Amino acid sequence: MLDELIEGSVSAEMRKQLEEHLGGCAHCTVTLNTTRKTIEVYRSNELYALPKSVRDRLHAAIVARCKNGC
Amino acid sequence: MATIQVTEGNEPHPDVALVASAVAGDVHAFEKLISKYDRQIFRIAQHITQNREDAEDVMQDAFLKAYEKLDQFQGNSKFYTWLVRIAVNESLMRLRKRRTGKMVSIDEDIETDEGSVPRDLADWSPNPEQNYSQAELAKILRKTIQGLPPGFRVVFVLRDVDGLSTEETAEMLGLSVPAVKSRLLRARLQLRERLSRYFRSKKAGEK
Numbered sequence: 001m002l003d004e005l006i007e008g009s010v011s012a013e014m015r016k017q018l019e020e021h022l023g024g025c026a027h028c029t030v031t032l033n034t035t036r037k038t039i040e041v042y043r044s045n046e047l048y049a050l051p052k053s054v055r056d057r058l059h060a061a062i063v064a065r066c067k068n069g070c
Numbered sequence: 071m072a073t074i075q076v077t078e079g080n081e082p083h084p085d086v087a088l089v090a091s092a093v094a095g096d097v098h099a100f101e102k103l104i105s106k107y108d109r110q111i112f113r114i115a116q117h118i119t120q121n122r123e124d125a126e127d128v129m130q131d132a133f134l135k136a137y138e139k140l141d142q143f144q145g146n147s148k149f150y151t152w153l154v155r156i157a158v159n160e161s162l163m164r165l166r167k168r169r170t171g172k173m174v175s176i177d178e179d180i181e182t183d184e185g186s187v188p189r190d191l192a193d194w195s196p197n198p199e200q201n202y203s204q205a206e207l208a209k210i211l212r213k214t215i216q217g218l219p220p221g222f223r224v225v226f227v228l229r230d231v232d233g234l235s236t237e238e239t240a241e242m243l244g245l246s247v248p249a250v251k252s253r254l255l256r257a258r259l260q261l262r263e264r265l266s267r268y269f270r271s272k273k274a275g276e277k
Contacts, residue, residue, distance in 0.1 A: 026191075031262070033195035038262040039230045041199055045211050047116045048125075050109050058108070058130050063101055 085149040093140050100140075104133055107150060110232070111157045117227040118161040118220075120212050121168070128164055132157040147241060154234075155242045158224055165220060192270035214264045222257035229254050 010018065022029050085106075091099035108129060115128035135156050136143075143152055199207050215223060228239045229250070240250045 030191045030193040030195075033193060034266065035258050035262045037195040037198065038258060038265055041207070041265075042211060042215070042226075042231055042261070043233075045208060047113065047208075048122045050112045050129075054126060055108060058126065058133075059101065059104060061130060063097055 083148060086145060089140065089143060089145075089149055092137070100137055103149065107153060108133070110150075111153065114154060114227060114232055115157055115161050117215075117231050118158065118224055119164050119168075120216055121164070124161070124164040124168070128157055128160045132160050135160070151238055151242055154228070155244075158228075158242060162220060162224070192266060194266065194269035198265075198269040210265070210268050214261060214268075217264060218257060218260055222253050222260065225250055225253040226257035226261065230258070 022032065085103065088099045088103050092103065111132055112125055112129045115125035115132075116122065119125055119128065132153065136153050139156075143149065202210065215226075218226070224243065225239060225245075228234045228242060229236065234242070236247055236250050236254075239245075240247045243250070245253075
């Protein structure tokens with residue numbers, strides 16, 4: 001059930017039951033909170049952005065090769 | 071011949087016309103598709119390969135391969151779905167090269183119970199990132215995700231980082247929906263367990 005709860009795709013009734021359980025279970029609460037945070041830190045971790053110069057170079061290379069019959 | 075791609079509202083997806091023009095020889099139509107998707111492909115490739123140069127190569131090779139095979143593209147899936155599938159395969163090939171020829175596939179090393187039973191139960195969830203510089207945090211995240219089997223890593227990147235649906239991810243990887251769900255849960259739990267090793271020892275205020 002953990003992944004459904006993380007994604008909020010459980011029914012209202014199921015959510016109520018799970019939240020009642022979570023209220024009394026530190027184990028599940030910690031697992032849920034830290035799993036959600038794991039997803040969040042990866043999602044918000046901006047890796048190296050594609051610089052315009054590299055983008056332009058790649059575009060030119062692709063178009064040039066395509067024109068040569070790739 | 072390109073088949074007609076129909077979306078839910080029965081309106082053809084805008085990419086359909088661009089693909090048709092590109093197949094007919096209009097390279098500028100293909101360039102428009104590149105401009106539309108290059109950042110996303112680069113981002114996905116970076117997350118899978120965890121290497122900037124590899125991601126640049128993957129992006130270029132994926133678009134070139136897509137262009138070469140454009141006449142084989144079946145309009146029954148979205149162009150982006152098809153493109154990501156090519157980019158994922160290219161990314162896995164790069165991983166294999168980095169690992170000196172060792173096979174890398176999305177079915178590798180997935181039979182593991184690691185992380186399936188949460189062991190580390192320190193709650194570091196509120197703000198672990200504030201205890202690290204951006205570079206330190208990036209290094210931790212990179213080392214952690216590199217320890218994940220490729221078959222888990224790819225599913226986690228497409229679903230949780232790129233935000234694609236379970237169904238799209240399944241289609242891109244040629245996996246069933248239950249297989250994607252199972253791998254995603256295990257990927258999340260493994261990453262959580264591994265991150266706990268760093269974050270529990272440096273909770274807020276313990277700098």
